[in-house]
Structure formats: C-alpha cells, structure tokens
Amino acid sequence: MHDIELNNPFVVGKYQSDKYFCDRDTETEFLRKQLTNGRDVALISPRRIGKSGLIQHFFSQEDIKEQYYTFFVDIYATTSLAEFVYSLGKEIYAQLKPLSTVWKERFFQVISSFRIGFKLDAMTGAPSFDLGLGDIQAPEATLDEIFAYIEEADKPCIIAIDEFQQIGEYAEKNVEALLRTKIQKCHKAQFIFSGSRRHIMSNMFNSPSKPFYQSTISMGLEPIPLATYSAFASSLFAERGKHIDGEVVEAVWNQYHGYTWFVQMMMNELFALTATNMTCSTGMIAEATHNVVMAQENSYKDLLTNIPPKQKMVLQAIAKEGIAHNITSAKFIKKYNLNSASSVQAAVKLLLKSDLLTQVDDGYRIYDFFLSEWLKTVY
DSSP states (O other): OOOOOOSSOOOOSSOOOGGGOOOOHHHHHHHHHHHHTTOOEEEEOOTTSSHHHHHHHHHTSHHHHHHOEEEEEEOTTOOSHHHHHHHHHHHHHHHHTTOOOHHHHTHHHHSGGGGGGEEEOTTTOOEEEOOOGGGOSOHHHHHHHHHHHHHTOSSOEEEEEETGGGGGGSSSSOHHHHHHHHHHTOOSEEEEEEESOHHHHHHHHHOTTSTTTTOSEEEOOOOOOHHHHHHHHHHHHHHTTOEEOHHHHHHHHHHTTTOHHHHHHHHHHHHHHSOTTOEEOGGGHHHHHHHHHHTTHHHHHHHHHTSOHHHHHHHHHHHHHSSEEOTTSHHHHHHTTOOOHHHHHHHHHHHHHTTSEEEETTEEEESOHHHHHHHHHHO
8 A cells, every 4th residue: 555645744643654653663563572472551651742653553564454453442532431332332343344354244243232323324335333322321231242242353453442541530430340351351352551641540550459450561652762753854854855954853852842743743834834945944943833833722712711710820820930840839829929839739630630731750831832832922
C-alpha cells in the first residue's frame, strides 16, 4: 500500500504511515517483544506525548498486521461499563467489517445482544452496526459474549485500551476485578493498557491490593530526543523544497518540553508559513505560536466559562508562572490575590482531576501549553 502524499507532512492528531512518524524504533520493538511473547503491557505516560501514535505505528507493522487482528479502543469519554462494552464491540466490528472471514460472519451470532443493532444498508445491502448505547441492557452479559467471540478468532488479537484509568471512575465499583477475571481467561488476545494519569495507572498495576497487580509489563514514554526529531523535521522540509534552521526546531522542542503533539502542531504551522525554496527561521516562531493559539481561542473561552471563579484565578496564576512552585505559600497567594492556601489546594485538586493541570516534579503547570499561552496573552 502506497503512502498518501500529504500537502503538509507534519501530521497532527492521527497516525498516517511510517513516512510521517518519527522514530520510536526502540519502543516499537519493546511492544513487539512483549506482546508476541504473551505479555500484556501497561503503557503509562502523560497525554500528548505520543502513546496513541506509538500503538497505531506498532499495529501498522507488516508482521503484526499479518499475524494478528488489532483493535484500538479509546475509553476517555466513557463513564460506565455499558459505554465501555459499547466502545469495545463497535471497534471490533469496525475493524472486521472490511474483511471477508468466517469469524466476521459470526459476529452477530455470538454477540447476540448486539443483534438488535444489525442492519442492512438499503443501498448496498452491506451489514452495518446501528446500535444505540441504550440498547445495552446487560453490559456484563454482553462483555461475556465479546470475550467468547474473541476466543473464536482464527488468529490471535491485540487489543489496546486507551486511557484505561477511566474505568476507575465508573459508577460500577467492580469493573477492575471484572475485567481482570475476563482477561485472565482470554487466551486469544494480548492487551495494551494505555493511560496518562500516572499515579492512578501505577496504583492499578503496581499495588498488591489491586486486581491487575503484576499482570503486565510496565512501559513509559519519554519525549523523542531533540537530535532525532530535528533530523526528522529537516528531512520533511527538504523533501518539499523548503528548509528550516536547526535553531527553530530546538526552540520549539524546548518550548513544549518535547511533547510530540504540541511540537508537531507548531511544525505544521511553521511549514505552512514557509514558502517553497525559502527557509524557516526563528523569527517565524512568534507568528506561528500566535496563529496556533488564536485558532483555538473560541474553545478556550468556552472552557473558561464553565470553570468556577476560584479555579479560574488559580489557573491564570499558574499560567503566568509557567511552572508554579509553592502554590500554597503566602508569597504566591499574595502575588496573585488568591483567597487562602486551603482554597488554592481545593482548586488545584479539581483542576488536576479535570486534566487542566498536571504535576511536574515539585510544581504544577497547565497541561495544554497553548491554553497557557492564551491565558498569559489575554489575562
């Protein structure tokens, strides 16, 4: 299969192909070694650093595509076991739909509770998955059917569950134990449990009191090394008849601490600003930053509208600091006219829970670098 030639080679938010993916060779081999040898993996690292891209890159490897069925389920927005089951079932069917296999044909036979969602397209006659979330009346029974179906697969499966820590937020309190039991009995699938809340994920997989204790090999992701990313960016510019100063890549990489999504977004904009046969210089970084940040201004305004005043004040204070230390000190509270140490602590706790803040070493910063830039500009 030939790569699609993209107008802008700096892909943001999705995996395109090896050509537009930077490095992660060591991490890809680590996943291959663990999963092909029957070991599940807990992939734990901050959001926007490239976990999903790495998994999709691993799934795109020729040997993995040939030997396994692969499924990627993002459960970040789910709030219940029923939503989890719905997402898992829909992903399995979506991946199998283009294939002509006996296993695919048995999907609605084995997962009988999904049969209500089996429809035929009026134009093509092809089957479709037309199930509403409310149609799942007994999610645990449906989950049993899904695992029974996986056990019938004609080749092994690899199932990646992204933002896995979300199951700890479900209304049902036994989901961890339930899933662990199902997975232990599943012989046809290996699992990647990917999560961004490091404390919660580490507790899930490393605490002796938890069902998933010592059930996986843990793996973290660090930023792609600057030298490696710089060579990658320079080559993509050169292939399109453009050039970029090494200082530009270094400045952008440092500005966003090497977090892949933010660096890629900036490089995408810098590439768009650079004309053919011209060179991207450091003088273009300010314009690119402004363009990227202001493109998201409306969503940031909507976000702030829904944040209580005390949390908003703390968020603005941390934005101005960049990385805020000693946030309950009298100096910090006085500097930003905050109420009290206890109110700051309460606000930070809620901002962390909503993923607006993240903890770094002994301080806090706004998780979204672009939101931080916008807050500093507007306030």
